[in-house]
Amino acid sequence: MKLKKTVLLGAGLLSVASLISTPALADDAAMLKLIRILEHNGTINADAALALKDAVTVQETAQAEKTQMAIEAATKDNLKITTNGKLAIESPDGDYKFKFNGRIMADQTFVDSDDTNLSSGSELRRARIGFGGTIFKVWDFQLTSDFGGSSHSVKDAYIRYKGFENNKITVGNHHSPFAMELADSSKYMTFIERSIGSELIQGASGPGDRRNGISSFHNGDNWTAQYGVFGTNISKNTGTDDRLTYSARATFAPIHEKTHALHFGGGYAYQDFDRDGLGVRLRTRPGTHIGPRWLDSSVTADGAEFLTLDAAYVNGPFSVQAEYDRAMIDASTGSDVDVDSYFVQADWFLTGESRNYKASSGHFSSVRPKGEVGKGGIGAWQIGARFASADMNDGTHIGGELDVLTLGLNWYATKNIRFMANYNTVLDVKDGNVPDGDEPSSFVLRSQVYW
């Protein structure tokens, strides 16, 4: 059940004309009755009576139109507000539109207290307030601040021009086009954390995540292509770093029906360091977000290339998704260093919903439960499993290896509110910051709302 509510103040006007001009009921009774009486007693003749009756009909229609015009005049400047779990306010002429958004993700992590390589604790994983808008229908802007995590950061801070057909040009801090899991919103992820491979390439040195720069996005019904050039991530809010990142990404969906979709995507990025001493640092935690990073590898380099491939298939309540990421680091001394990672995941909505793939954007989007809690339903229930692996050992470079299995249970109480439980277990670890073979488990709970 889709509950899209477009609140068009004065929208009812469309139906007003028909309402007012319905066939006359009682309100013409007095005049018609008088005409019949006068005709009957011979005061007026049949022709006059007919003319008078016609005049009554004309009069009625005219009166209805006049009332309608008066109402229209009184409401024509009403502003438009849209709420569908989001809040948007628009000027009557559509020239200015403002949007408010945000999200809360509050996590609680439990590990065996004897295990000092992982940490129990509370975390406000994400707490975002965002404000955006559209000017003259062709200019978008968005500013989103995150108050969660270990320190404040800015996420989106961009201006976008969408005045050309099937094209969007974006400048400012925004997602550099590269990998799928990194660019899909955290609001819609099946698991509490992204895979360890995504975390590896998300950092300041990698091509993924948001960066200050310019990009161009092109799309059709079932494909997308985008490319851009970027400086550093200004989430934390300034970087005196002269490395530029060139990145590109494309997606294609041979199947793109409402609950049946097949997606393929790939990305490539390139960094050429024109100054000595710059490096590529890739690092990750073992599935949970608080606590120390188990893999942390830095390579002083002259440049780096990055490659990613991803695929996803949705068939009704069932979906699978996989991604492969590779960093090829042009080390300043010694051999080049290659870092590989990948994940495969499968999930299933017990209550019959589908993951919501948008072929024209190449992203997964929000899921509305068939029955929402508060509207008589029990929400949507989803289970999933993911295996993720990273290998940062290459030749003489020892960056470590890590395999993590994650099992998840999600309860979407409403479209906007979700509670998540994840069980993570380290299947294998080698050459990291912890003893080889340390294979603890963690249990994480998340309460999430977005608007």
Place this chain on the structure above:
Amino acid sequence: MKLKKTVLLGAGLLSVASLISTPALADDAAMLKLIRILEHNGTINADAALALKDAVTVQETAQAEKTQMAIEAATKDNLKITTNGKLAIESPDGDYKFKFNGRIMADQTFVDSDDTNLSSGSELRRARIGFGGTIFKVWDFQLTSDFGGSSHSVKDAYIRYKGFENNKITVGNHHSPFAMELADSSKYMTFIERSIGSELIQGASGPGDRRNGISSFHNGDNWTAQYGVFGTNISKNTGTDDRLTYSARATFAPIHEKTHALHFGGGYAYQDFDRDGLGVRLRTRPGTHIGPRWLDSSVTADGAEFLTLDAAYVNGPFSVQAEYDRAMIDASTGSDVDVDSYFVQADWFLTGESRNYKASSGHFSSVRPKGEVGKGGIGAWQIGARFASADMNDGTHIGGELDVLTLGLNWYATKNIRFMANYNTVLDVKDGNVPDGDEPSSFVLRSQVYW
């Protein structure tokens, strides 16, 4: 004078029917006049005339109803906005409601410049922006960020379900139920700072203030009961700490009239440390917020219990309030350490307003001056005095003792705007971070607005 303005776009519709169907004035004159003439000159008989007059009445009513329906159709989708010093926007069906709130408290502290144990200076004590909402009338959410103090922090970050009768279940970062003064909003406090006893138990180690967790709140007309289990405070935004806090609180109000109330409350909290090395750190400043803490006591412990009792009485413009707090720390070595603190305060509205006690929530709420500045009034004027005492010495544990007297003058210019002046004087200090007997005074000014 209560100025509650519920702006129901289209609310006027309720009165439209009566307005339109008022007895006919001139507008039926033409037809009625014609009927009378025709009856008088014998063109129609008396029965016909009567029937025609009835028809006029029916016609009038029908026309009025039709106009009303047209107006209703044109405005039925109008959204509702409420402003009463706050801003809330609601979708027409009530499914989505969004609220904006915030506060500014800008302080200036003056001390004798020869006294180096206190500090003069400027402080943005609180600067909060909050965004909340209600979904399907049963789900609340709230995210509030504070940009004041010495660093940014998140306050409320929770999801609440209120679909069960007389019950609210809250998950995320929110006030753990324990003491009264800590949980009452800083917007409504009589004095600029909470008492030194509240500051002692507010820290990360104590049970009070906000924490990430889950709690259940139950209430009746004049009682409340709540309990919960909590991790750490994620205001600063992550804590790798596996201590859990179990806390509970209840209130009862034998008298709960509009300007006459008697309140009793109590709370209990329990922490069991299942890992060695955790501690309980309690500390406080001497009445002002900037400058060093005069008492600062840490105890490595196996756990701790906390107890609080509070009472308040309001009779017209006069009120008194008192609270006792006790921490019982199960020290890892040596004897247990007990910390005691309490305060008593009295205040009086010179202009006749009453402190606004809500028996169904167990909290004090906002006060609207009888005459607001900008609406022809002079605002509300209030004076108060508070004595607060803390004793952290227990047996061989020397944590220090401190007594502070605070005198206050408040000017509520409007419900939302208040200016405060406090004079704090240390009556006694012993075994703290300053020489025994150091008894300086401070003068603090606050400008406050909330929305």
Place this chain on the structure above:
Amino acid sequence: MKLKKTVLLGAGLLSVASLISTPALADDAAMLKLIRILEHNGTINADAALALKDAVTVQETAQAEKTQMAIEAATKDNLKITTNGKLAIESPDGDYKFKFNGRIMADQTFVDSDDTNLSSGSELRRARIGFGGTIFKVWDFQLTSDFGGSSHSVKDAYIRYKGFENNKITVGNHHSPFAMELADSSKYMTFIERSIGSELIQGASGPGDRRNGISSFHNGDNWTAQYGVFGTNISKNTGTDDRLTYSARATFAPIHEKTHALHFGGGYAYQDFDRDGLGVRLRTRPGTHIGPRWLDSSVTADGAEFLTLDAAYVNGPFSVQAEYDRAMIDASTGSDVDVDSYFVQADWFLTGESRNYKASSGHFSSVRPKGEVGKGGIGAWQIGARFASADMNDGTHIGGELDVLTLGLNWYATKNIRFMANYNTVLDVKDGNVPDGDEPSSFVLRSQVYW
């Protein structure tokens, strides 16, 4: 073209009366026709017919008024929303008004990578979210947070009373009255950064920028005068510092037409340090914002005086502006230290717009392009040049000297969106933190939106 759109829900009502009471068309046809027939066939006499026709007119007017009243009743409580690139929501009675505002400035700086005294890099220079309001038409409040720069800070956090004629009294964190360039909004600056002289006096030690305090502003059509007393800047958010700053500023505009203006202004500030060890620290970067400060001079002092003079002239698309700033530091030991700085700038709108000087506030304000992108235009194009110089050497005090030339090109795509390019070149440097004669250049790009 000024596109001011005041969306008064129900505003159309003003024209409704005239609309409804237009001369009767067809809707009175039936009755008038009947009257004519009855008069013609002798059923009624001429007097009766005339009286009946009059009754028809009266009836029509009454009906129109009744419909209008019904519509007014249905829409009278509609709230007012104003959008003109900004968003404001007002309660129907005007008692409460809320405003949302913000800005994004995302910068990219390029320098020759061999030059290690300047830095390339990305920076979110400003990212602000603000919320303000007006209560009872006489109380303003504003809270603005900045998430850009190297760390979070609060900008405006004040309460303002404007109930007295031609006067505004402000308390909280706000601009202390002193210099022109510092107080003019960064949204409207011709160049990406303020001049090096403004940066010198902007710091915590100088009189400029925002501070916690109280000030009074008076004005007429073409003059302003303001004065105040201030503690420290609480942007970062607390300062234990007992220095007070007394500052004042006045402006006068002999010419103040729409596109033709001549402005003169001046300011004076005074700091008396009643505690030993306080200092005055003045420092600046060489034109770009990221990277190290080239001049950085601290003087331990007993007090300081500050003086500024400024002038501006606008004539159509052309404008010039100049400012002189002087700090006179009463050094605790040795001779007094005087610091001088000044800038002169000229700019020209290639597309014919004018810089928007407001004589009653003494500030430059927003410029709306003659043709905006998205509305069929090409935006406004502006070029400018500025020479800025600072001399912190005085007698035996060696603080350094710096001269910077800036060339700028601005493209205002719309009133709210602007893209800027600046070329900065150091013309001279002496006795700073870099070798004498180091004269590198930088190129900076900015993407800016405000709302």
